[in-house]
Amino acid sequence: MTNRVALVTGGNGGIGTEICKQLAAAGYRVVTTCVDAERENIAGWQKELADAGTQVDWVECNVADFDACATMAAQVTEKVGPVEVLVNAAGITRDAFAHKMARENWDAVIRTNLDSVFNVTRQFVEGMRERGFGRIVNIASVNGQTGQFGQSNYSAAKAGMHGFSMALAKEGARKGITANTISPGYIETEMTAAIPEDVRNGIVAQVPAGRMGRPDEIARTVVFLAADDAEYINGANIPVNGGLFTSF
Numbered sequence: 001m002t003n004r005v006a007l008v009t010g011g012n013g014g015i016g017t018e019i020c021k022q023l024a025a026a027g028y029r030v031v032t033t034c035v036d037a038e039r040e041n042i043a044g045w046q047k048e049l050a051d052a053g054t055q056v057d058w059v060e061c062n063v064a065d066f067d068a069c070a071t072m073a074a075q076v077t078e079k080v081g082p083v084e085v086l087v088n089a090a091g092i093t094r095d096a097f098a099h100k101m102a103r104e105n106w107d108a109v110i111r112t113n114l115d116s117v118f119n120v121t122r123q124f125v126e127g128m129r130e131r132g133f134g135r136i137v138n139i140a141s142v143n144g145q146t147g148q149f150g151q152s153n154y155s156a157a158k159a160g161m162h163g164f165s166m167a168l169a170k171e172g173a174r175k176g177i178t179a180n181t182i183s184p185g186y187i188e189t190e191m192t193a194a195i196p197e198d199v200r201n202g203i204v205a206q207v208p209a210g211r212m213g214r215p216d217e218i219a220r221t222v223v224f225l226a227a228d229d230a231e232y233i234n235g236a237n238i239p240v241n242g243g244l245f246t247s248f
């Protein structure tokens, strides 16, 4: 068991909730961000977890906004102490073919999925370097590795996240910091529930495992990468996709 501090952006989402649960079960003191506590009924979410034995703190923050991230970092540090494990899981989709995509849907996805990774990591990585320990896990997507119809914005953002992980891995390796990416395939959450059923069935038919993934299958990979003894895994992009996309 550890008692390190872990921050999960998007921790109240489908995948994020499971990440929070598994990190807490491993002993981490877990904090999540949420955009709008009232709209998302974060207190209700927190209580549900607490009733099941999982303690998670939260701080409001729009991760697309750099200044909001600076404020959030100060609040988190005051509330629970310096962040040692950072999981960048906040994300959105705004799908459309590139030739039809509205400029605001490009911007929203790049800002929320990619700029956010810098906005949040920048607040904590200096402290991690000073203390000689850090674990950064970026939740990207198989669609950042393969590209996907209607997702030029999302695919670009997710591919960019791994570029960031690779550079950070090099910068942090001698300071005890690792930065890795997890690229989930299709996971059962609200995000994929929004995919029309016939399209979803078509996707599942292409997955060698014959099913969609579960949030807990992403969470266990996060816990693995967050561990103190995972120091030599650095700059990796770990696919958790049921065999949907394999590469050498």
Ligand code: NDP
Binding pocket: 009, 010, 011, 012, 013, 014, 015, 016, 033, 034, 035, 036, 040, 061, 062, 063, 064, 088, 089, 090, 091, 092, 112, 139, 140, 141, 142, 183, 184, 185, 186, 187, 188, 189, 190, 191, 192
């Ligand atoms: P959800 O929609 O369930 O959760 C997304 C989370 O991101 C929510 O907690 C949401 O907060 C948060 N979020 C969105 N915008 C912002 C913002 N501007 N600032 C702060 N937080 C924000 O999605 P999933 O759990 O399915 O996805 C989690 C991550 O995994 C995403 O990055 C997604 O791209 C990635 N992923 C998901 C896959 C899937 O199949 N589900 C596959 C591959 C990757 P709030 O609720 O407060 O709006």
